[in-house]
Amino acid sequence: MQLSPAEPLGELSAQLVEEERQDSVELAVIGLGYVGLPLAREAASVGLRVAGLDRDPRVVAGLNSGRSHVDDVSDEDVRRMREAGFTAYTDDACLTRAQTVVICVPTPLSTDGGPDLSAVTSAARAVARRLQPGQLVVLESTTYPGTTEEVVRPLLEESGLRAGDDFALAFSPERIDPGNTTHGLRETPKVVGGCTPSCTAEAVAFYGKLVDTVVEAKGTREAEMAKLLENTYRHVNIALVNELAIISRELNVDVWDAIRCADTKPFGFQAFRPSAGVGGHCIPIDPNYLSYKVRSSLGYDFRFVELAQDVNRRMPEYVVRRAQDLLNTAGRPLSGSRVLLLGVTYKPDVADQRESPALPVARLLRARNAEVSFHDPHVPLWTVDGTTVPRVGDLMTAVREHDLTILLQDHSAYDLPSLADEARLLFDTRGRIFRPGVEVL
Known part of the structure; x- marks a missing residue:
């Protein structure tokens, strides 16, 4: 400043x-x-x-x-x-x-x-x-x-x-x-x-x-560390469930149901859920401050943080790979397909786009020659690497016209059952729509 x-x-x-x-x-x-x-x-x-x-x-x-x-x-x-x-x-x-x-x-x-x-x-x-x-x-x-x-x-x-x-x-x-x-x-x-x-x-x-x-x-250092501990805790646990989501699919396990069951335990467990990545200023950024301090002051890596960063950073690539598989199963290549991204903010019901995983997802889709559009009730204009991404007007018409719709953020304004009914193909990265024909992360 x-x-x-x-x-x-x-x-x-x-x-x-x-x-x-x-x-x-x-x-x-x-x-x-x-x-x-x-x-x-x-x-x-x-x-x-x-x-x-x-x-x-x-x-x-x-x-x-x-x-x-x-x-x-x-x-x-x-x-x-x-x-x-x-x-x-x-x-x-x-x-x-x-x-x-x-x-x-x-x-x-x-x-x-x-x-x-x-x-x-x-x-x-x-x-x-x-x-x-x-x-x-x-x-x-x-x-x-x-x-x-x-x-x-x-x-x-x-x-x-x-x-x-x-x-x-x-x-x-x-x-x-x-x-x-x-x-x-x-x-x-x-x-x-x-x-x-x-x-x-x-x-x-x-x-x-x-x-x-x-x-x-106790002092300023303890207060500073408390903030980093809060967000590193979340970062590491999100990375855990993100990697579990990848592993569970290969093991033919419904990770969402496993999380639901584990969450019934009244002690010793807190539920975290998979996603296309982590966003906002805090979780993807703050743990870096701690690993930086450890590396610069002590000369070695904070391995838990480094591993969590690696796992969460790879989630957009995993989402795009799953999207490509879904299209291939339907007999379409990703190249040339029309893909609609729903929700480009980092969390539901806000306009904040800081570190949103929607950005790398869109970038990867474009690199594979997909035609990318978006809809977000809180974002009237969205650019990726300086290029404006087309924003659809009538949402239900758009999901019917696009080859694939990817739910990246479950804003409360979205009628999820109707989206599932109308979309040609729907990929839910938020674990909100469990019904036949809907692909869930």
């Missing part, structure tokens, strides 16, 4: 400083995306004065006009935030007025397989330019253990202030689950770890205003 440079605080007149302090806010959120905007909304809803900082002027202009760009935050939510005093900025001068600053910027993968911390370091430098004694600074961006202490803290202390003495510094992993209407920010326990016990106490007091349960970690 490259924030616009601002004049040093020392160049501001004492009068301006005093005016800014009188116009103080309880919270400034840096990064107004899937994590930062719900946080700002929750804070505004409990009566806190909130400012937002984002590098994208379109996002800032939209929010200040009452428009949301995030699935889980409605335009009405933004209008209520504005009525409560929320304002978005592109200028980091707003940080001077904040009692608490929370950094919620993206950490995508870098070329070496670790997290790209450029947005984090840019945000930390912006905070350092405006850092005031008594402020609380929290990093929520997912990263490897040690980032808060080894990267963010030194940048903040370039201000001349010291963490634990002059200001508080903590890490609190985001746990936003897009589309989840049961466990929102308030209902999901918040893990907090500070650089010192006093830092932790300040962060706990802040988050206690927003969430029902705050969990204290």
